[in-house]
Amino acid sequence: MRIGLLxxxxxxxxxxxxxxxxxxxxxxxxxxxxxxGPVLVRDASRPRPGVDPALITxxxxxxxxxxxxxxxxxxxxxxxxxxxxxxxxxxxGASVVTAxxxxxxxxxxELLTAARDAGAELRFEASACAAIPVIKVLRESxxxxxxxxxxxxxxxxxxxxxxxxxxxGLSYEEALARAHELGxxxxxxxxxxxxxxxxxxxxxxxxxxxxxRVLIDDVPFExxxxxxxxxxxxxxxxxxxxxxxxxxxxxxxxxxxxxxxALVPRGHRLAAIGGPDNxxxxxxxxxxxxxxxxxxxxxxxxxxxxxxxxxxxxxTHQGSFLHNALADAGRPMAxxxxxxxxxxxxxxxxxxxxxxxxxxxxFGDEELSIRTVVQxxxxxxxxxxxxIHSGPEDRMExxxxxxxxxxxxxxxxxxxRVLGSGEGGDRR
Amino acid sequence: MRIGLLxxxxxxxxxxxxxxxxxxxxxxxxxxxxxxGPVLVRDASRPRPGVDPALITxxxxxxxxxxxxxxxxxxxxxxxxxxxxxxxxxxxGASVVTAxxxxxxxxxxELLTAARDAGAELRFEASACAAIPVIKVLRESxxxxxxxxxxxxxxxxxxxxxxxxxxxGLSYEEALARAHELGxxxxxxxxxxxxxxxxxxxxxxxxxxxxxRVLIDDVPFExxxxxxxxxxxxxxxxxxxxxxxxxxxxxxxxxxxxxxxALVPRGHRLAAIGGPDNxxxxxxxxxxxxxxxxxxxxxxxxxxxxxxxxxxxxxTHQGSFLHNALADAGRPMAxxxxxxxxxxxxxxxxxxxxxxxxxxxxFGDEELSIRTVVQxxxxxxxxxxxxIHSGPEDRMExxxxxxxxxxxxxxxxxxxRVLGSGEGGDRR
Numbered sequence: 001m002r003i004g005l006l007x008x009x010x011x012x013x014x015x016x017x018x019x020x021x022x023x024x025x026x027x028x029x030x031x032x033x034x035x036x037g038p039v040l041v042r043d044a045s046r047p048r049p050g051v052d053p054a055l056i057t058x059x060x061x062x063x064x065x066x067x068x069x070x071x072x073x074x075x076x077x078x079x080x081x082x083x084x085x086x087x088x089x090x091x092x093g094a095s096v097v098t099a100x101x102x103x104x105x106x107x108x109x110e111l112l113t114a115a116r117d118a119g120a121e122l123r124f125e126a127s128a129c130a131a132i133p134v135i136k137v138l139r140e141s142x143x144x145x146x147x148x149x150x151x152x153x154x155x156x157x158x159x160x161x162x163x164x165x166x167x168x169g170l171s172y173e174e175a176l177a178r179a180h181e182l183g184x185x186x187x188x189x190x191x192x193x194x195x196x197x198x199x200x201x202x203x204x205x206x207x208x209x210x211x212x213r214v215l216i217d218d219v220p221f222e223x224x225x226x227x228x229x230x231x232x233x234x235x236x237x238x239x240x241x242x243x244x245x246x247x248x249x250x251x252x253x254x255x256x257x258x259x260x261x262a263l264v265p266r267g268h269r270l271a272a273i274g275g276p277d278n279x280x281x282x283x284x285x286x287x288x289x290x291x292x293x294x295x296x297x298x299x300x301x302x303x304x305x306x307x308x309x310x311x312x313x314x315x316t317h318q319g320s321f322l323h324n325a326l327a328d329a330g331r332p333m334a335x336x337x338x339x340x341x342x343x344x345x346x347x348x349x350x351x352x353x354x355x356x357x358x359x360x361x362x363f364g365d366e367e368l369s370i371r372t373v374v375q376x377x378x379x380x381x382x383x384x385x386x387x388i389h390s391g392p393e394d395r396m397e398x399x400x401x402x403x404x405x406x407x408x409x410x411x412x413x414x415x416x417r418v419l420g421s422g423e424g425g426d427r428r
Numbered sequence: 429m430r431i432g433l434l435x436x437x438x439x440x441x442x443x444x445x446x447x448x449x450x451x452x453x454x455x456x457x458x459x460x461x462x463x464x465g466p467v468l469v470r471d472a473s474r475p476r477p478g479v480d481p482a483l484i485t486x487x488x489x490x491x492x493x494x495x496x497x498x499x500x501x502x503x504x505x506x507x508x509x510x511x512x513x514x515x516x517x518x519x520x521g522a523s524v525v526t527a528x529x530x531x532x533x534x535x536x537x538e539l540l541t542a543a544r545d546a547g548a549e550l551r552f553e554a555s556a557c558a559a560i561p562v563i564k565v566l567r568e569s570x571x572x573x574x575x576x577x578x579x580x581x582x583x584x585x586x587x588x589x590x591x592x593x594x595x596x597g598l599s600y601e602e603a604l605a606r607a608h609e610l611g612x613x614x615x616x617x618x619x620x621x622x623x624x625x626x627x628x629x630x631x632x633x634x635x636x637x638x639x640x641r642v643l644i645d646d647v648p649f650e651x652x653x654x655x656x657x658x659x660x661x662x663x664x665x666x667x668x669x670x671x672x673x674x675x676x677x678x679x680x681x682x683x684x685x686x687x688x689x690a691l692v693p694r695g696h697r698l699a700a701i702g703g704p705d706n707x708x709x710x711x712x713x714x715x716x717x718x719x720x721x722x723x724x725x726x727x728x729x730x731x732x733x734x735x736x737x738x739x740x741x742x743x744t745h746q747g748s749f750l751h752n753a754l755a756d757a758g759r760p761m762a763x764x765x766x767x768x769x770x771x772x773x774x775x776x777x778x779x780x781x782x783x784x785x786x787x788x789x790x791f792g793d794e795e796l797s798i799r800t801v802v803q804x805x806x807x808x809x810x811x812x813x814x815x816i817h818s819g820p821e822d823r824m825e826x827x828x829x830x831x832x833x834x835x836x837x838x839x840x841x842x843x844x845r846v847l848g849s850g851e852g853g854d855r856r
Contacts, residue, residue: 018572018714022572022574022714025572025574026571026572028639029571029572029639030571030572125569130715131569131570131573131714131715131718132718133565133568133569133570133718136564136565136568136569137561137564137565140561140564140736140739140740141553141559141561141564141732141733141736142559142561142732142736143454143457143458143735143736143739144446144450144453144454144457144458144732144735144736144739145559145732146450146453151847210758210759211456211457211758211759212758212759213758214761218761220764226842227842227844228842230774230811231772231774231842231844234772234774234802234813235772235844237802238772238800238802238813238815240772240846242844243847245847247847250759251762251766251767252762253759253760254759254760254761254762255759255760255761255762256761256762256764256767257761258764258767260844260845261844261845262844262845262846262847263772263844263845263846263847264847264848265847265848268847268848269700269721270847272697272700284732286446286450286559286728286729286731286732287558287559287722287723287726287728287729287732288722288723288726288729289722289723290559290560290561290720290721290722290723291719291720291721291722292718292719292720292721293697293718293719293720293721294715294716294717294718294719295715295716295717295718298715298716300714300715301714301715301716303714304570304572304573304712304714304715305569307571307572308568308569308570308571308572311568311571311572312568330638330639330640330641331638331639331640331678331681331682331683332681332682332683333642333646333682333683333684333685334679334680334682334683334684336648336684336686338679339679339684339686344659344662344663344666344668344691346658346659346662372666374662374665374666383658385662385666387666414654414655414656414659416655416659416663416670416688416689416690416691417688417689417690417691418668418690418691419579419671419673419675419690419691419692419693419696419698420692420693420696
């Protein structure tokens with residue numbers, strides 16, 4: 001399966017990397033071998049790590065007209081010439097995957113018609129919230145649930161700025177400067193802070209959610225640039241935080257979709273979504289609220305959604321994939337004894353001198369360090385609560401066994417693991 | 429498309445209801461017409477609202493051997509006779525959708541092999557967290573992302589009990605009694621509170637996440653029944669809450685999957701998931717954390733996942749579905765003026781007598797009631813912050829226009845909408 005690429009910026013390069021580094025996983029899991037085809041760039045002299053120079057081209061026809069390219073991936077952005085390129089690709093029957101929200105929110109209907117007429121597919125998961133699979137969930141998982149409302153924080157830049165303003169008492173300008181520093185805001189942040197980015201995403205999500213045509217011009221939007229630090233303070237004193245929301249719902253059978261900053265009650269789920277994260281809350285007739293949360297931007301995240309779209313077009317060889325996954329063994333199970341955690345330990349001990357020292361020395365012998373001790377007396381018995389710093393489970397088991405046999409401990413100690421303290425999980 | 433049903437309890441009846449009430453939506457959105465076929469019940473004399481009595485049967489062969497039934501939905505639960513029934517259905521080439529986690533976590537590999545050999549499909553989204561589409565997301569959206577960890581609150585009963593214990597200082601027994609009262613716990617809660625339910629779900633999720641065979645016997649589990657209210661208090665004083673977690677991750681290329689109560693740092697995303705909700709956190713090489721949150725049980729929720737599985741097997745007629753959705757108009761847009769919200773309003777006003785009265789009377793004239801007023805002075809200017817009780821946008825606009833023209837207001841008032849206060853959205 002040959003994949004043509006329009007654009008090779010941050011997202012394009014992440015797609016290239018995922019196709020090469022993740023190729024084996026993709027093939028094992030989906031049954032498809034994806035091969036990088038021609039890559040359209042503006043400036044062919046810039047180096048593109050991982051791309052065979054023979055594939056680099058400045059001639060769009062090499063991507064669009066190559067009969068071997070069955071899927072064209074558009075990650076160049078902008079309306080022109082992207083729109084023309086996608087028309088050309090679809091017209092010859094190639095399927096298209098695009099991450100271009102402004103294009104979709106303006107010309108989606110035309111492109112979908114072109115795809116249908118050509119018997120091709122048009123997929124655009126990455127256009128809404130990068131790797132958060134909102135479109136697939138709306139389109140497939142909740143197809144029959146009858147969505148009544150979609151409410152989301154769909155722009156990470158503004159969520160970061162508002163979080164900073166709310167937390168640190170920063171002014172809008174100071175928070176924006178911080179977003180720039182950390183790479184959460186573009187050089188020209190207008191599209192993000194003014195709400196147009198969120199409006200494009202909401203138009204796309206509303207279309208799918210309500211099976212209706214919603215274009216960006218149907219979505220009135222306001223940005224966050226007129227908010228001041230004092231609004232955050234007033235809101236906080238009244239029990240609210242301020243978020244830039246996309247709010248779409250059915251009202252009397254019609255679609256209402258708008259983007260605006262809103263006061264969100266502090267106990268509401270969306271109030272807890274801080275920093276550059278995105279979150280989308282889906283309400284339907286069939287199900288109570290479902291919320292999807294995650295990074296709404298990023299090269300690898302967007303590329304992950306692009307690859308998922310490619311595989312959705314190709315269809316996964318389900319039977320064989322899941323058979324391999326479940327019927328054949330796949331990976332071995334890790335022995336629990338080697339898993340590293342921190343531990344909470346509660347026990348009743350006799351209230352006599354030297355107990356803590358004896359218990360501490362047992363953990364010391366097993367090279368487990370005690371991070372916290374809370375002791376409270378109750379008659380001749382004391383309550384001991386320990387947090388043991390991260391160590392492997394089997395050493396903790398041995399230490400517990402020895403503590404039990406000390407003669408100082410009454411009843412059975414209660415051990416609870418601590419999340420997030422473990423080491424040893426596989427990372428890149 | 430004829431759907432045979434094994435079982436007609438809470439979930440089965442919800443499936444029946446969704447097929448009939450949601451039939452038009454399903455057909456419009458997917459291009460398929462789903463028709464209810466024979467329904468296997470234990471006691472044919474009980475009334476089954478919405479089911480043609482001619483379809484009710486106590487003879488499994490009528491569901492399993494009917495060549496017109498192309499998909500068999502199993503919502504009867506239990507291992508025996510469900511396992512035998514599914515073997516029979518798959519053997520004749522019918523596809524199967526099941527919500528039966530214990531069956532899947534024990535016999536998944538065998539059933540998947542049978543499905544593959546017969547060229548049929550086996551789908552089981554509802555077996556993990558009801559309507560939360562974790563399986564689809566793992567299987568399709570994050571197929572190429574290389575999952576490294578799955579951490580979840582996958583049992584609503586225990587999460588409700590722990591939330592109550594943490595909030596109200598209730599004992600385990602008191603919290604369990606409350607869960608019984610509210611219908612969040614079964615008559616015999618052993619499978620939930622002991623961790624077996626969570627272990628079955630984690631086995632299924634780990635299989636898909638790590639493309640490996642993980643059965644329930646591979647997942648050591650502990651329950652919450654040995655926890656006491658004082659553990660909640662100790663945890664809280666150390667900055668933690670306690671949650672029953674399923675924790676699966678790759679360690680040295682092997683799969684570690686376990687269920688246990690854990691101390692979760694108060695700032696962690698999973699700490700905020702309260703009551704009977706479920707939440708699953710997915711970590712991968714390609715993306716930062718993605719979290720899915722929602723109800724992990726419920727008749728309509730489970731039925732929604734079952735219908736989504738049916739439609740995934742049949743495939744949606746994408747082109748036509750999305751074309752209808754986006755290219756043709758579908759629903760109209762609601763005029764923004766009629767949308768109802770509450771409003772926050774901040775303005776600077778001249779600090780002279782009667783200002784608030786004049787402003788208040790403007791809102792009164794528009795039948796908008798002021799819920800909160802916060803006034804703070806600053807020289808000859810006062811800061812006024814108002815929360816206006818819910819009213820339609822156009823009346824608020826008119827009121828604002830009149831307030832601006834009063835001559836008391838300096839500069840431009842800042843208006844921010846308040847989430848969750850609106851009325852008029854469509855509900856069942």
